[in-house]
Structure formats: structure tokens, C-alpha cells
Amino acid sequence: MAKEDLIQFEGVVQEVLRDARFLVKLDNGMDVAAYASGKMRKFRIRILAGDRVTLEMSPYDLSKARISFRHKETRRPAGAH
Template identity: 45%
Template sequence: MKEQKWIHEGLITESLPNGMFRVRLDNEDLILGYVSGKIRRRRSFIRILPGDRVKIEVSRYDSTRGRIIYRLRNKDSKD
């Protein structure tokens, strides 16, 4: 059976080495996020910076880490 995952939205607060980020979820939890493979392969087009809003997939077994699966568009930027 496939593992159940929760999808949350959050804000990137800090960029860490090796594609890791500190993410503050909308429910105020602070977790460690890493970039998913699809975003990593398209690194030249998708830039994730502090201040960006993202969708993050969190395992029910380890709620302190998650996989960034989507960068949401900012309303004030043109990208």
C-alpha cells in the first residue's frame, strides 16, 4: 500500500545547502524541505528563493521533513 502524504502550503524562510530549505507552513510549523526530482531536473527554469510560497508534501511518519513539489506564483512578480 502506498504511503499517505499530507500536502501543505508554506513560505520559504531560509535557503540551506544541497537544495534544502526551511519552510514555515500556514499552520506555523517550521519544517525542513527538499526539492523534488522534477523541480531539481528543471533547475535552470525553476528558482526557489526565500520569500517564495510553495506546496510541500509531508509524510505522516516524519512531520519534520517534506518534499517541495510546486512553487506557487507570486502575485507581484512576472515569472
């Protein structure tokens, strides 16, 4: 399947499961099982519960997904109100 055929969604990691898998709640309310992409594993990007992620899904199986990006949290500097 070509990369152009994949559907992208955003969601929040609800739970870290066994075998480097994650339970992700999509913005539309659907829950999917996901795994980290190869580049994320290669560069050891940690994914924790509560992280906002971008997922790629096949149009043929919408119950499984690959996490392609972990969004950085927007944190305020210390002392800013």
C-alpha cells in the same frame, strides 16, 4: 509509501540552506526542513526565500518535507494602481 498517503501543506520559504535544502514555515506556524522534488530539480525551477510553496509530507515524519510546487507570484502590470 503510496502517493495518496502523503499529506499536503502550504508554506513560505524562510531560508535557503546548504545542500539544496530549505527552511519552510507552514501556514500553521510549524517550521520544517524541505528539499525540492526531482522534477523541480530536473527543470531547474529556482526556489528563493519568500517563495510560497506546496509541500508533501509523510504522516510518519512531520519534520521533513518535499517541495512539489512553487506558486507563481501575482504581480500587477506596470502602471496599474
